[in-house]
Amino acid sequence: xxxxxxxxxxxxxxxxxxxxxxxxxxxxxxxxxxxxxxxxxxxxxxxxxxxxxxxxxxxxxxxxxxxxxxxxxxxxxxxxxxxxxxxxxxxxxxxxxxxxxxxxxxxxxxx
Amino acid sequence: xxxxxxxxxxxxxxxxxxxxxxxxxxxxxxxxxxxxxxxxxxxxxxxxxxxxxxxxxxxxxxxxxxxxxxxxxxxxxxxxxxxxxxxxxxxxxxxxxxxxxxxxxxxxxxxxx
Numbered sequence: 001x002x003x004x005x006x007x008x009x010x011x012x013x014x015x016x017x018x019x020x021x022x023x024x025x026x027x028x029x030x031x032x033x034x035x036x037x038x039x040x041x042x043x044x045x046x047x048x049x050x051x052x053x054x055x056x057x058x059x060x061x062x063x064x065x066x067x068x069x070x071x072x073x074x075x076x077x078x079x080x081x082x083x084x085x086x087x088x089x090x091x092x093x094x095x096x097x098x099x100x101x102x103x104x105x106x107x108x109x110x111x
Numbered sequence: 112x113x114x115x116x117x118x119x120x121x122x123x124x125x126x127x128x129x130x131x132x133x134x135x136x137x138x139x140x141x142x143x144x145x146x147x148x149x150x151x152x153x154x155x156x157x158x159x160x161x162x163x164x165x166x167x168x169x170x171x172x173x174x175x176x177x178x179x180x181x182x183x184x185x186x187x188x189x190x191x192x193x194x195x196x197x198x199x200x201x202x203x204x205x206x207x208x209x210x211x212x213x214x215x216x217x218x219x220x221x222x223x224x
Contacts, residue, residue, distance in 0.1 A: 041217075043203075043215030043217050049212060101146070101153045101155075
């Protein structure tokens with residue numbers, strides 16, 4: 001039973017436009033949410049996170065939004081760059097250090 | 112340089128053999144994890160450990176075993192009981208505190224033939 005879901009396996013956007021990646025979760029005990037970026041045959045690298053006490057967190061071109069009532073979070077990348085092309089994983093934890101991941105969304109940014 | 116090292120990067124084994132994947136970290140992290148990645152299924156938690164000599168099962172622990180004899184090391188053994196062992200295995204570590212991210216190794220691609 002997947003507790004973290006990324007329903008869009010892929011997303012394609014034009015360079016300079018906004019990329020919006022979505023994530024839904026079912027476990028209401030989750031209180032910390034993270035986004036990771038992954039290239040093929042490599043380990044994921046941490047991108048940005050948000051605590052359940054917030055509804056928005058920004059870091060440069062990356063912004064994560066959290067809607068607790070809808071159990072939904074999203075990652076916005078503005079402006080999108082070709083180097084952003086990768087697989088993005090959403091993750092969530094309910095207590096210290098026990099993360100669950102979504103299936104990932106492959107983002108392609110076209111020049 | 113601090114980080115997590117997984118070895119080897121590629122591993123081939125015959126069906127029915129046990130195989131052990133190595134994971135070492137020099138980040139002084141208390142918590143360590145093993146995930147498995149299959150196409151279209153994201154990362155699934157196999158085992159995790161928050162302290163030496165203690166570990167807990169994740170969502171798909173059947174057919175796997177781990178040990179945590181040292182803080183720096185968390186090896187994963189894929190046993191012959193694992194029905195579909197061919198996958199990409201990722202090790203991670205983190206500080207033992209709330210709201211902290213995990214750092215991942217480069218992964219080991221295990222192929223069982």
